[in-house]
Amino acid sequence: MTQAAPTPKLSLIQRIQAYFASDQLRSPRFWKDSLQAYIYLLPTLVILGVFTFFPFVNSFFLSLHEGPITNPTRTFTGLEHFEKLFQDRKFWKAMWNTTYYVMFSVPTTIFLALFFAVLLNTKIRFKGFFRTAFFLPYITPTVAAAVVWEWIFHRDWGLFNSFLNFFGIPKQDFINNPELAMPMVILFSIWKYMGFNIVIFLAGLQNISKEYYDAAAIDGANAWQRFWKITFPLLTPVTFFVLIISMVGAFKVFDEIFVIFHGSTGPLDSAMTVMIFFYQTAFGRFKMGYASAIAYTMFIVIFLFTLLQMWLAKRRVHYGG
Amino acid sequence: MFKKGLIFAVLLATTLAFWAPAQDKIQVTFWHAMSGGLGETVDTLVAQFNEQSETTEVTAVFQGNYGDLFQKNLASVAAGEPPTITQMFENWTPSYLQPALDENALAPIQGLIDPSIVADIPGIFVSANTYTIDGEATLTTIPFNKSATILYYNQETVPNPPTTWDELLELSQSLRQDTDGDGEDDVFGFYMRPGSSGVGELYLTYLKMAGGSIIADDCKSVNLNGAEAVTAAQFMKDLADVSLTGSDFEDGLFAAGTIQMYYSTSAGIVFATRSVGDNFPWTTFGGLQGPAGTSSVIQGTNLGIFQMNHTQEQVEAAADFVSFLVDVPQTVFWAQETGYLPVRTSAIESAEFQDFLANSDTYRAPTESLDNAFITPGLEEWSDVRLTIADAVELILVGGVDIQETLDQLDADVDEALSSVSDGISCTG
Structure with a gap:
């Protein structure tokens, strides 16, 4: 019995190249399924985006700035x-x-x-x-x-x-x-x-x-x-x-x-x-x-x-x- | 299919039937924080206005407590879609003006309402509602629900109210009792809430009674650690030591007979009336004298009109409604129903209001307090400062700290908070 050769470890770039070269991307079925999945995910992503991800990123921006809440023009204060x-x-x-x-x-x-x-x-x-x-x-x-x-x-x-x-x-x-x-x-x-x-x-x-x-x-x-x-x-x-x-x-x-x-x-x-x-x-x-x-x-x-x-x-x- | 179409047509016709006539009038929205009976009185006034106005339709919208209202107003201004009219404390107003905004969101009241109305507004309110706009002192907002800080007392146990600090201290001590014999007092003369945000305003009232001043003319520094400040703080500390301190609202303890006196705003008269009922006679007093005389802090909000995202027609319609609210019959009605002060001199002096005072003793003190009253500075930074003052006063009252050291720290902290105040700003206090 021959032992299976170990799978060579691919770099991230090689894995991305392999992914785009694969047959699955040329299959209409793949794109239809993917689109369907993204449509199902969209409402959740929109809600998460508006109420979680945007405030998460924006509050980091706010933490580095100073200014009135009503005015988007703020002064950069760094880590002050x-x-x-x-x-x-x-x-x-x-x-x-x-x-x-x-x-x-x-x-x-x-x-x-x-x-x-x-x-x-x-x-x-x-x-x-x-x-x-x-x-x-x-x-x-x-x-x-x-x-x-x-x-x-x-x-x-x-x-x-x-x-x-x-x-x-x-x-x-x-x-x-x-x-x-x-x-x-x-x-x-x-x-x-x-x-x-x-x-x-x-x-x-x-x-x-x-x-x-x-x-x-x-x-x-x-x-x-x-x-x-x-x-x-x-x-x-x-x-x-x-x-x-x-x-x-x-x-x-x-x-x-x-x-x-x-x-x-x-x-x-x-x-x-x-x-x-x-x-x-x-x-x-x-x-x-x-x-x-x-x-x-x-x-x-x-x-x-x-x-x-x-x-x-x-x-x-x-x-x- | 026909059935569905018919239902849709009926719904559409019904909606349009109710909606269309209202659209003929200029639409004005009024955001407020008046709950319960206060909100009902607002609705009554709005209904009266809508009935008599052929051109304007006002919609009053309750937005929660004051904190909620401010948050929603800030968000609406940030989004560029504020209501037409809203309530605002003096220190909220700068958030809607330059330099906080690139352009003023508020339309100054001055020029929108009849000058004879402005001339009839008590001077303390005019100065508190005046802001620096384009380098000029401009009446920007107009007083609405204003209250004075007064002493509430039980007339059964306190036949004559204390008139000096010493009398208040002595009475607060002598009224303490252990009624159930468990070794601990359960009836108290006076009551204080050291952890409340309002304790800071109370301290400033005692500071004024001691002859102190709050803020420098340039609005960039305070004097909260001078001799008068120490005298006021020491008095409050002595008073707290002989009083009940806690976090419960005053009217419940007062009605239960646990406390015989407390200091609070006249806006609380309606709550005390409801809580006490016919249990015992009580009234209010506004003449307590400190070393330098008497004083009372005026609290409550003003009305402002947003020009942001509104047509000139809407702004003028809003001004009509505001003029209606502060017209003599309406401001007297408002005062009688709510315990707030009338905001016109002629309203205070009117026969109708004087008759009302003759029959409603509890409302006399707030009105009389106006002569020696003050209003805290209308600075954006004051939201932060008032909490800093309240924190320091709590430490002094129940934290066992050194008064002078705490006031020195407070003075430094407030000066730092005010260091960002723009040049040329005017403020009261």
Whole structure:
């Protein structure tokens, strides 16, 4: 048996030349199919182009310029906005608040979601009820939920303070206390987003073959060992997915803070995340160039975090099979 | 096929029947941010105008809150298709004029409305609506919904309002009570919202009461760290220390009896009236004296007419509507229904409005406050500056910072923000 010769590695230019020399380009059928595909894609491309790609490129242009929002003639300022941003104490306060939020809300939400998903994957009674109950907060509109939470945590007539009072703990002013404002937002996000993560984890758990558990049972592995040696490693692709989307979402936290604190940055800027800082700069102070610099800086931070996570994933994520 | 054609013909005929007569009149669009009862009063005035005008049809369009309205106006000007008339704060107006734009998008009110109307507008409003256009001071916009900052108080617990800063401090302290015996006060004399953007305007009011000035004549620098500024800030801090501070709106706490006094704009009279109902008697006061006298910040918007993308005919039709709105009967009706100030001297002095004041005590204070009032500078940069001031005041009130250091930093930050103000610009404040 002769061994097949390895395919020679082509350069990009050679690949492009090969593509244009291929017979497929001379086939009318190819052009008809392509045209059809592009027509189907056109509406989406137009919407994405107008509302995503154009603003994405234009805000980069804005970040390098200074001028009134109403006038297209702008002064080129280069990286001035970025330099100023890195010296702005409000930006660093916003970065710190965002990091604090991400570091507490994401791991806690994932841990609790995994815990409840494993429980809901066992043979417990009222499983359907619990699944619905955990998922309900996720499908509740954030604005409506945040208004309710604002009432729950109100200093004078909030339900949470009544609960604390029952245990003899004095009432707390969660909304106006700089030390409690962000923990309250974190608690809200855990309640709100845990249900979604549970559903994703449940899908992952149900994809793990029962044979692994049967084999482990024969070998005498207990529940804890089965979790750490089978469930957790085989769930890492799902965990990785949940981690990425939770992290990106957490970096962009905005709605709940905006509603709970009536569009402000919270007491002494304690709830001012980067997105709130961005919004206030753009639509409160109307400094569009500076706001675009904030948006791009945040984009780079999220991008770097995602790259780091992907690099770590290569070492830690097990795809089974 | 015949059936479909018939349906189409009926629909077309119906649409044209409703549409055609309106097209005979000159179309004017009026974008506003007046919600609830305020919006209903706007609609009533618009309907009155449309009924009496044979040439002009005004369509009022509610655009959301003030922030939404400004964003939409900016976008419409950037797109070259603004409405005919819109509301604008003094510091929004420069965004629609040179040098922010290559050509002025606004048609100055001066020259469009009868000079006798201009002569009848209180001087404070005239100067606040005057901008430098082609090197000349020009009345560009016209006052519409203007309110004054006044003290609201519960007449059951505060029979006589405090007239000096010291009295306000003493009363705020003495009215504090722990009614449920849990060791914490639950009834307060005074209430402040340190985190609100309006706290900056409140600070400027106290600064004026202390004898301070806000901005230099060239509009390029402020004086927010002088002795008067420190006195005003120290007073606010002392007041905050004996008061309830929070983020709830004032009228709810006032109606619940949690607070007995608060400072707010007269635009809030309608909300307080609705919240308190018949629970207890209350009224307003505008004569609180600081070391240098009394003062009140006038807030609210003005009306501007866009010439951008509009014919001269439309601009003149818009001016007719604006003249109608500020005509004496209409501005009195507007004031009676909403709590805003009448914008004509003859309207304030009219028998009808004076009769109204005689029967509506709460509306007296804002009108009387006009004599000692001020309006914040009409600079484009002021959107940024007012938030910077609010941030510093919040730090002073609840952040435990050194007052002089914070004001020094504030003064420097605002001066930097104003460094881009063009030469030859006039501003009030």
